[in-house]
């Protein structure tokens with residue numbers, strides 16, 4: 001087990017905020033996917049030769065699964081809907097980095113079938129069940145529980161050591177897996193720590209459905225705030241808050257954090273009681289493939305910035 005990621009104090013629009021720096025965990029297993037895939041790295045999986053996943057060809061999941069497969073000597077098959085001709089191929093991005101690690105990225109060969117359906121109804125049936133390991137999108141499965149509970153323990157230990165009471169942990173959600181398992185851990189341990197999240201993909205109802213896929217026990221669910229959100233299309237105020245953080249020396253990723261930071265700001269502006277910790281979930285590798293588009297679209301916002 002690597003040592004706990006650090007927690008830094010941060011001045012967030014006049015509010016004091018703690019930031020849990022999972023972005024500083026050692027590469028290539030830093031950030032959210034490093035936590036969720038920790039048991040895939042550590043456990044023994046006798047006979048497994050192929051790891052199967054799906055999602056976006058630019059995703060953090062693709063890169064993290066590729067790194068994991070390469071470390072374990074497995075072949076990664078990663079299914080996608082579509083690969084844009086203009087996809088960013090540099091090795092410092094998720095896609096190019098995954099190819100360099102030996103991943104096979106496959107466009108679903110049947111028309112009108114999603115990657116998930118293709119894997120579950122066709123591909124897995126062609127394979128020897130013991131030789132492959134299938135990870136649903138974004139690690140939305142019980143395999144993620146242990147790694148996220150480790151994160152929960154780090155936060156609880158830190159709060160106890162510092163005497164931080166009534167802690168609120170905030171993080172933006174995609175599948176909601178991380179927020180759910182964190183909240184579950186704090187409930188199981190009877191910690192005075194509450195998990196608050198916002199939906200970045202879809203709306204609050206979608207997020208509750210995701211929680212329900214992982215746990216039937218609704219009293220452990222995280223608190224959900226914020227409105228439905230357009231994934232992967234940053235609005236001006238989202239890019240502004242991302243740039244403001246970068247000017248303060250903290251770089252965030254561009255899919256989840258801008259939305260999360262804006263929702264957190266409006267929460268704290270309305271009522272800043274208690275102690276708040278924002279979970280920095282890494283994923284900066286994806287930024288190189290997204291920044292050029294935003295730089296063109298919002299050129300004036302970037303003028304004040306050097307890089």
Ligand SMILES: *Cc1c(COP(=O)(O)O)cnc(C)c1O
Nearest residue numbers: 032173174175176177178281283
């Ligand atoms: C995958 C990811 C998320 C979303 O995590 P969920 O557990 O799916 O909610 C958030 N932030 C980053 C940086 C990610 O890579």
